[in-house]
Amino acid sequence: MAVTGTPQSDTNPCILLHGPHKSSLSTTHLPLPTLNEYPSDHVLLQIAYIGVCGSDVHFYTHGGVGSDTTKYAQHQGNDFLGLVMGHEASATVLEVGKQASTLQAGDSVAIEPGIPCRTCPRCAEGMYNLCPDMHFAASFHTIRDPKTQSITTGTTPGTLCKYYVLPESLCYKLPSDINLQEGVLVEPLAVAVHAARMVGINPVTVDTSKSLVVFGVGTVGILSAAVACAFGAGKVVIVDIDRQKLEFAKTWLGSASGAATRAGAALHTIQSEIGVSPADTARQIMAGCGLKAGADYVIEASGAPSATATGIHVLRSGGSMVQTGLAKKPAMDAFPIVDLSEKEIHLHGAFRYKIGDFATAVDVLRRGLVGPVGELISKVFEFKEYEEAWKATRDGGGKGTKNLIKGPE
Missing domain, CATH: 3.90.180.10 (Medium-chain alcohol dehydrogenases, catalytic domain)
Structure with a gap:
């Protein structure tokens, strides 16, 4: 060139x-x-x-x-x-x-x-x-x-x-x-850094007792899981309807140089089923991954309205969730407002990245923390x-x- x-x-x-x-x-x-x-x-x-x-x-x-x-x-x-x-x-x-x-x-x-x-x-x-x-x-x-x-x-x-x-x-x-x-990959990695920070996962206040559920294993979803591991989340659960994508995510994150392995984080994958209610899917995730009270954090990266609803159901009371996925439709039906309110969920939108996110993305990439x-x-x-x-x-x-x-x- x-x-x-x-x-x-x-x-x-x-x-x-x-x-x-x-x-x-x-x-x-x-x-x-x-x-x-x-x-x-x-x-x-x-x-x-x-x-x-x-x-x-x-x-x-x-x-x-x-x-x-x-x-x-x-x-x-x-x-x-x-x-x-x-x-x-x-x-x-x-x-x-x-x-x-x-x-x-x-x-x-x-x-x-x-x-x-x-x-x-x-x-x-x-x-x-x-x-x-x-x-x-x-x-x-x-x-x-x-x-x-x-x-x-x-x-x-x-x-x-x-x-x-x-x-x-x-x-x-x-x-x-x-x-x-x-x-x-720095650009989508900056999106993942922004999402992790918005729910409260950051390397300044590392707490390995915290758990995260990520919905969707596209680029932003899998990088969000990697960033969460690098930032200290102790348990990371990835949910998707595609078994092949889940297997790739598990292999990539769990390889010898993968983010979960490097950080010593527990890694779980759950294949969700089309047609199963969000509440039932949430119960499946919680039972299969030892989340008795629910997850501390959720990053929704699929854009599927059912995943947004499932995220609210799977969170513990007082948990935090960020919506990064773009839905095909600008509005959604059957939103679990009562659960959102009674559990006092902190629900955030996420739009691209703000000051410091790109620089952090380059830094974790340079240090090999995301795999x-x-x-x-x-x-x-x-x-x-x-x-x-x-x-x-x-x-x-x-x-x-x-x-x-x-x-x-």
Whole structure:
């Protein structure tokens, strides 16, 4: 990969989503970036690999994520030219701005793909993930006209392209023993770090008597289990409907270099059954894993409404739960409100990551605390095979949890 300080081609190829199941490869949509057009603390990157996650599948399948359908691709009309996809990525630094001080050309980095305003109350609190003016890669954002107060929808290009520019502070140099493919895993690992912290699992207050149940063993779920082990949880239970995924998770976490083995945590896997009530599934989990009073913590990473309900049933009184999984529907029925209230459950939403989460993700990766993350990579697709990568992630199956797309040559 060339690192001479300037782009080595005269185009910036990218992948555009135009609506559900409608996409294209363009060499004209994005301009060729010139670093002198940006603030002096920015760096020019050549994208190496891009990860495919559940939100990419939601966009590909439905045109967007969440309940605000005015932001969905298919609702933009004939004038909508496409959204550049991708937000999990690693890259090589090509050029650095004059005020950049920690990176140099040739460095391998993981990138944090959201630029907050840094001045609003949420940013000041360190919760820049909730910044109302966040420009997150491959997503929509609102634009308010200061004179008329009218609101329109804009787009922030994603990382499924060749060249990308970011502030240096959002580029994290990878340790020498972490390659660019593995570097893609830093982003979902930061999500897992954020989730663990939100329920109260952190290395500052290690308590090996605590138990955690994780629902869903996709990339975020399995990394959440690994982070919890690294942060001191004494018992970790993983629940999913897919036996093959559970077997992979048990092998990966329980290997000689796996997070559960390194931390000495007890590891359990439970295969849940479709059609069984959340309350009955919770009783099965508690009986099978020795959780007489219920679990201390739950991280819901599947997005299945039944798993959210099961999590409330499986928690002990006063337990904490964080919802990281994105559901196919923006609302859910049969929510166990009475159980939530009578047990005084602490239920949190989780949105990406906030200050310190990315740096912590790089640190635990550097120290080997979460295990051999390269084994989570299922397959690497060529840039032109992007749609096959989306479909493979949608359909599941195979070894590993993460499909990658190679950046364009």
